[in-house]
Amino acid sequence: MSAEIICVGTEMLLGDILNSNAQFLAQQLAQLGIPHYYQTVVGDNPERIKKVIEIAISRAQILIFTGGLGPTPDDLTCETIADFFGSPLVERPEVIEDMTRKFAQRSRVMTPTNLKQALLPQGADILPNPTGTAPGIIWQPRPEVTILTFPGVPSEMYRMWEETAVPYLKSQGWGKEIIYSRSLRFWGIGESALAEKVAPLFDLSNPTVAPYAGKGEVRLRVSAKATSETAAQALISPVEQQIKEIAGLDFYGVDHDTLSSVIGRLLRSSGETLSVAESCTGGRLGQILTEVSGSSDYFWGGVISYDNSVKVRLLGVNPQDLDKFGAVSATVAQQMAVGVKSRLSTTWGLSITGIAGPTGGTDTKPVGLVYVGIAGPNDEVASFEHKFGATRNRDFIRYVSANTALDTLRRRLLAR
Amino acid sequence: MSAEIICVGTEMLLGDILNSNAQFLAQQLAQLGIPHYYQTVVGDNPERIKKVIEIAISRAQILIFTGGLGPTPDDLTCETIADFFGSPLVERPEVIEDMTRKFAQRSRVMTPTNLKQALLPQGADILPNPTGTAPGIIWQPRPEVTILTFPGVPSEMYRMWEETAVPYLKSQGWGKEIIYSRSLRFWGIGESALAEKVAPLFDLSNPTVAPYAGKGEVRLRVSAKATSETAAQALISPVEQQIKEIAGLDFYGVDHDTLSSVIGRLLRSSGETLSVAESCTGGRLGQILTEVSGSSDYFWGGVISYDNSVKVRLLGVNPQDLDKFGAVSATVAQQMAVGVKSRLSTTWGLSITGIAGPTGGTDTKPVGLVYVGIAGPNDEVASFEHKFGATRNRDFIRYVSANTALDTLRRRLLAR
Numbered sequence: 001m002s003a004e005i006i007c008v009g010t011e012m013l014l015g016d017i018l019n020s021n022a023q024f025l026a027q028q029l030a031q032l033g034i035p036h037y038y039q040t041v042v043g044d045n046p047e048r049i050k051k052v053i054e055i056a057i058s059r060a061q062i063l064i065f066t067g068g069l070g071p072t073p074d075d076l077t078c079e080t081i082a083d084f085f086g087s088p089l090v091e092r093p094e095v096i097e098d099m100t101r102k103f104a105q106r107s108r109v110m111t112p113t114n115l116k117q118a119l120l121p122q123g124a125d126i127l128p129n130p131t132g133t134a135p136g137i138i139w140q141p142r143p144e145v146t147i148l149t150f151p152g153v154p155s156e157m158y159r160m161w162e163e164t165a166v167p168y169l170k171s172q173g174w175g176k177e178i179i180y181s182r183s184l185r186f187w188g189i190g191e192s193a194l195a196e197k198v199a200p201l202f203d204l205s206n207p208t209v210a211p212y213a214g215k216g217e218v219r220l221r222v223s224a225k226a227t228s229e230t231a232a233q234a235l236i237s238p239v240e241q242q243i244k245e246i247a248g249l250d251f252y253g254v255d256h257d258t259l260s261s262v263i264g265r266l267l268r269s270s271g272e273t274l275s276v277a278e279s280c281t282g283g284r285l286g287q288i289l290t291e292v293s294g295s296s297d298y299f300w301g302g303v304i305s306y307d308n309s310v311k312v313r314l315l316g317v318n319p320q321d322l323d324k325f326g327a328v329s330a331t332v333a334q335q336m337a338v339g340v341k342s343r344l345s346t347t348w349g350l351s352i353t354g355i356a357g358p359t360g361g362t363d364t365k366p367v368g369l370v371y372v373g374i375a376g377p378n379d380e381v382a383s384f385e386h387k388f389g390a391t392r393n394r395d396f397i398r399y400v401s402a403n404t405a406l407d408t409l410r411r412r413l414l415a416r
Numbered sequence: 417m418s419a420e421i422i423c424v425g426t427e428m429l430l431g432d433i434l435n436s437n438a439q440f441l442a443q444q445l446a447q448l449g450i451p452h453y454y455q456t457v458v459g460d461n462p463e464r465i466k467k468v469i470e471i472a473i474s475r476a477q478i479l480i481f482t483g484g485l486g487p488t489p490d491d492l493t494c495e496t497i498a499d500f501f502g503s504p505l506v507e508r509p510e511v512i513e514d515m516t517r518k519f520a521q522r523s524r525v526m527t528p529t530n531l532k533q534a535l536l537p538q539g540a541d542i543l544p545n546p547t548g549t550a551p552g553i554i555w556q557p558r559p560e561v562t563i564l565t566f567p568g569v570p571s572e573m574y575r576m577w578e579e580t581a582v583p584y585l586k587s588q589g590w591g592k593e594i595i596y597s598r599s600l601r602f603w604g605i606g607e608s609a610l611a612e613k614v615a616p617l618f619d620l621s622n623p624t625v626a627p628y629a630g631k632g633e634v635r636l637r638v639s640a641k642a643t644s645e646t647a648a649q650a651l652i653s654p655v656e657q658q659i660k661e662i663a664g665l666d667f668y669g670v671d672h673d674t675l676s677s678v679i680g681r682l683l684r685s686s687g688e689t690l691s692v693a694e695s696c697t698g699g700r701l702g703q704i705l706t707e708v709s710g711s712s713d714y715f716w717g718g719v720i721s722y723d724n725s726v727k728v729r730l731l732g733v734n735p736q737d738l739d740k741f742g743a744v745s746a747t748v749a750q751q752m753a754v755g756v757k758s759r760l761s762t763t764w765g766l767s768i769t770g771i772a773g774p775t776g777g778t779d780t781k782p783v784g785l786v787y788v789g790i791a792g793p794n795d796e797v798a799s800f801e802h803k804f805g806a807t808r809n810r811d812f813i814r815y816v817s818a819n820t821a822l823d824t825l826r827r828r829l830l831a832r
Contacts, residue, residue, distance in 0.1 A: 011628060013452060014597065015443030016637065019435055022457065027431030036429060037464055039457035041438065048453055055471060071608040072627050073618055105784070105805040111608040131807050153629065155812065276699075276720070282711075283694070283702025286720040290698025293774055293810055300723035303730070304692070304702040307716035310760055314719070314730065344726055358709055394709055 001174055003029055003036040004060035006052055008067040008077045009152055010043035021066040021150075021157055028161060033175035034062065044074040050084045057145050062174070067152035069134040071113045077149060078137065082121035085141035089119040092126060092135075099133045127164050132156040138168055146172075180232030181223040182254055184243055187407045189250040191218045197246050207236050209243075216400040249411055259406040260288045260295070266413045267298035272347035274409070276302035277315055277336035278402075279327065279353040280370065285402040300344050305336065315339030328353050328365055330383040333373030337383075341375040349375040352405050354386075356397045368397050372405045374412060384408060417590060419445055419452040420476035422468055424484040424493045425568055426459040437482040437570055444577060448591035449641065450478065460490040466500045473561050478590070483568035485550040487529040493565060494553065498537035501557035505535040508542065515549045543580050548572040554584055562588075596648030597639040598670055600659055603823045605666040607634045613662050623652050625659070632816040665827050675822040676704050676711070682829045683714035688763035690825070692718035693731055693756035694818075695743065695769040696786065701818040716760050721752065731755030744769050744781055746799040749789030753799075757791040765791040768821050772813045773806070782806050784813055788821045790828060800824055 005025050011017050022039050029036050038059065042052045049068075056063050068077030082089050095118035103110040117134045120126065127136030127148060134156075136149040148165055150157040169175065186194055191213040195202075198220065201209040207224035222239055226232035244251050253262050267274060276285045282304055289299045303314045308327055311317040316339040317332055325331045333353050341349025354370030361367035368388040375381045386404055388397045421441050427433050438455050445452050454475065458468045465484075472479050484493030498505050511534035519526040533550045536542065543552030543564060550572075552565040564581055566573040585591060602610055607629040611618075614636065617625040623640035638655055642648035660667050669678050683690060692701045698720055705715045719730045724743055727733040732755040733748055741747045749769050757765025770786030777783035784804040791797045802820055804813045 010626065011637070012439070012455070013442055014446050014595070014637075014639070015439045015441070016597075016599075016628070018439050023428070023431045023434050025431070026429055030430050037459060037461070038468070039428070041455035043453060045453070051475075052454070059467075070629065072611045074626055102805065102807060105803060105807065107803050108606055109609070111606075111612055113608045113612060131809070131812075155631075155809070275726075278699070278702075280706075281703070282706025282715075283692075283699030283718070283720065286694075286699025286722070287697070287703050287814075290696075290722060290772075290814075291811065293772075295698075296722055299698075301720040301726035301730075302699070302722075303719055304699065304717040306702070306706060306712055306718075307760075310691075310717040314717075314759065343730065344723075356706075356709075395707065398703075398706075 001034070001062075002060045003034050003062035003064055004056045005036060005039040006056060006063060006065050007039070007041045007152075008044060008049060008065060009041075010045075010074070012041045013043045020154055021152065024154065024158065025064055025066070025161070028166070030179050031181065032166065032169055033178045034169065036060070044068055044076055046076055046080045046083070049077065049080045053081065053084050061144055061146060062169075063145065063147045065147065065149040066157055069117065069136065069149060069151045071111075071116050071134070075116075078120065081139075081141075081147060081149070085121070087121040087123065087141060090122050091115070092118050092120055095120070095126065095135050098128075098135070102133055127160055129156055130159050130163065136160055138165075177225055177227055178229065178232065179223055179225055180229050180236070181221050182236050182240055184220045184222065184240060184247075184251060185214075185253045185257060186218045186220070186247060186250045187216075187252050187259060187403065189218060189247070194218050194220070194247065194250070198243055201239060201243065204239065207232075207239055209239065216396070216403060249414060252407070252410060258288075258291070259403050259410060261292050263289070263406055263410050263413070264292045264295055264298060266410065267348075270413070273298050273300050274348045274350060275300050275340045275344035275346040276405075277340035277349065277351040277373075278302065278304050279306060279311070279336070280356040281352045281398050281402045282306055284398050285350065285352060285405055288402050288406065300346050302344070303340055311336060315343070326365065328355055328369060328371060330371050330373075330385065333371035333383040334375070334381050335373075337373035337375035338381055347377060348409060349373075350405050350409055352401050354397070354401055356394045356401070358394060368392055370397070370401045370404070372401070372408050374408055376412070417450070417478075418476045419450050419478035419480055420472045421445075421452060421455040422472060422479060422481050423455070423457045423568075424460060424465060424481060425457075426461075426490070428457045429459045437566075437568065437573055440570065440574065441480055441482070441577070444582070445591075446595045446597075448582065448585060449593040449595055450585065450591040452476070460484055460492055462492055462496045462499070465493065465496045469497065469500050477560055477562060478585075479561065479563045481563065481565040482573055485533065485552065485565060485567045487527070487532050487550070491532075494536065497555075497563060497565070501537070503537040503539065503557060506538050507531070508534050508536055511536070511542065511551055514544075514551070518549055543576055545572055546575050546579065552576055554581075593641045593643055594645065594648065595639055595641055596645050596652070597637055598652050598656060600636045600638065600656065600667060601669045601673060602634045602636070602663060602666045603632075603668050603675060603819065605634060605663070610634050610636070610663065610666070614659055617655060617659065620655065623648075623655055625655065632812070632819060665830060668823070668826060674704075674707070675819050675826060677708050679705070679822055679826055679829070680708045680711055680714060682826065683764075686829070689714050689716050690764045690766060691716050691756045691760035691762040692821075693752035693765065693767040693789075694718065694720050695722060695727070695752070696772040697768045697814050697818045698722055700814050701766065701768060701821055704818050704822065716762050718760070719756055727752060731759070742781065744771055744785060744787060746787050746789075746801065749787035749799040750791070750797050751789075753789035753791035754797055763793060764825060765789075766821050766825055768817050770802075770813070770817055772810045772817070774810060777806060784808060786813070786817045786820070788817070788824050790824055792828065
């Protein structure tokens with residue numbers, strides 16, 4: 001019993017897009033304990049898609065398709081599969097209803113071409129698409145062949161996979177031994193430094209411990225093989241404890257935790273509030289904080305003081321200090337934090353000023369130089385200098401700056 | 417004459433890494449005009465690798481392998497290929513020399529396991545690896561089959577491709593025709609709606625026109641086959657013109673253009689400035705605007721008025737109107753835009769207030785309801801209501817809201 005991933009789309013043959021769907025599905029199949037040995041990418045071409053199906057059914061029992069379910073003429077996956085297995089396409093009224101409703105919600109008009117998406121192979125079950133308009137199918141055209149189709153749009157595919165495909169695959173009793181993983185997340189420590197601290201754990205066989213360098217952060221993935229999630233968790237948790245003790249404050253969360261969700265929990269529990277003042281990040285810090293639903297409980301807002309005039313007008317930064325120390329300085333970072341804290345009357349004020357590049361760097365103030373300011377209760381105020389390296393690009397420097405500011409607050413809140 | 421990309425590595429079957437090599441090679445083959453119709457991913461397993469080779473040589477003449485050239489026991493690509501074509505492996509002294517030199521440079525000791533990398537199929541040419549220790553091969557085991565192998569490490573693979581593979585492939589006279597593409601970008605129109613407007617163009621053969629749905633936007637890819645980039649552009653430009661005329665203001669840019677880069681050009685040329693007031697997007701609008709290096713020329717900053725108190729204090733929104741119409745209303749959107757414009761004394765003020773969800777929606781004000789406000793010269797002020805659909809997630813609604821605000825300004829600036 002094995003699965004095969006088939007990604008359909010000429011855009012992948014042209015290199016227009018990165019095939020992230022294959023990686024997602026591969027991870028998911030591993031977690032479900034369903035082996036898969038091949039991944040194939042093929043263009044929007046019926047004859048070639050059929051050849052791929054022919055090969056796939058000769059070596060796998062579950063065929064997972066992504067891409068080619070859309071409304072346009074080059075979206076051919078569903079009809080080609082039906083054609084291959086000699087099954088007619090049948091229009092599904094429930095799909096048309098669902099599409100009509102979604103178009104209405106978005107106050108857009110449904111065009112005749114969309115009706116194409118309602119044509120599914122006879123006998124196939126609908127694999128509902130909660131977010132988009134193109135549904136997938138779960139179909140056994142032959143006793144030994146099971147087909148699942150998904151749109152190429154990752155966000156739509158993910159939800160369809162999690163909400164319908166996973167329960168279905170489990171219900172079939174496929175994947176007896178599961179692989180369950182916990183991802184431990186760290187900020188403010190490098191991959192090699194962390195790896196050295198936990199080196200002995202890399203020799204473990206079940207669970208295994210493996211390091212991954214994420215964007216500006218490091219993760220340790222602890223994976224256990226077991227017959228149930230509970231059994232796997234029992235294997236993982238002592239190792240997880242050990243790692244947390246070794247890492248101390250460099251550890252910030254697990255799995256889907258983010259620095260902003262962790263800070264959210266801390267601020268909510270202490271009943272405190274936060275405001276931000278951003279220069280080089282231009283709003284990214286606020287954006288990351290408000291990625292958390294319900295963040296309005298503790299995040300009140302902030303000022304994007306991209307131009308110096310805004311630093312003076314809305315944050316009360318001293319113009320003489322701006323001239324004397326420059327916008328990218330510890331002094332200005334502190335005044336920004338104090339300014340936003342007092343003007344929005346929040347418990348904490350967090351600020352960022354720096355040089356994101358690629359231009360604007362000097363010998364004394366190179367690209368990647370960033371100051372984080374923090375203002376808190378009892379007139380507490382501090383600033384921290386960071387050098388994120390002139391070799392990094394603008395996006396990376398802005399991303400790391402915003403998250404480093406969050407990490408600064410996180411450590412401060414935990415230090416009490 | 418076509419090529420096939422074969423990526424070897426169990427880590428891809430486990431979803432540990434994203435297969436960016438396939439995308440790179442796909443782009444490169446397209447640029448060289450060498451057609452390729454299939455990509456395969458297979459694990460580090462000799463039997464399965466052989467099956468893949470068997471299939472590949474039945475449908476392609478150039479087989480491009482990445483991965484599995486390293487020193488560890490699970491690196492089996494080269495020996496498996498040799499085995500498949502019944503060729504012995506021969507140790508190449510020049511490879512050993514090269515490895516010895518590189519290990520010395522890095523003041524590391526070469527281990528016996530590395531010698532494995534010097535074993536290449538009899539008759540194969542070495543495909544030198546300037547940065548790493550594992551060389552690739554260029555080999556014609558049969559007259560109609562050409563094999564190129566590369567390590568999985570992208571940086572090593574790229575250089576080997578550019579320095580040796582490209583000249584070789586050109587020298588073989590393959591890929592006389594290049595494929596050149598332009599990506600036309602649209603905002604504010606759905607994929608099916610746009611597809612119907614330009615439907616006749618989908619029948620063109622050279623250039624071809626194909627639609628892609630991006631995140632909240634639609635793209636049309638115009639691809640031409642020709643002997644030179646100039647010749648390809650000559651084929652594309654009339655079609656591009658035609659599409660632009662059909663799409664009107666829904667068209668916003670090409671290739672790497674973004675709504676923020678387009679707005680940047682417009683504001684810079686008119687010497688005007690912009691500020692933003694954000695509620696549900698929490699800073700995302702400012703962040704997107706400042707993704708453009710040099711945006712400080714026209715973007716001065718803004719206010720993240722997440723909490724209503726900030727709308728009143730920093731933007732001068734009328735508290736009575738907040739009570740009467742609610743924070744998510746046309747009135748408040750307009751007052752936010754006017755407020756930020758006047759307090760930051762910019763030419764334009766752009767505002768967003770809405771319900772990003774997943775919570776906070778009501779029957780009258782559902783999740784996805786967003787108001788964009790715009791204030792401009794001569795006390796001009798307007799607001800626009802959008803319904804992005806309650807089925808969309810928070811991130812999507814925030815992303816589309818921010819870009820829709822940019823699109824509103826773009827259309828306003830172009831309408832003059």
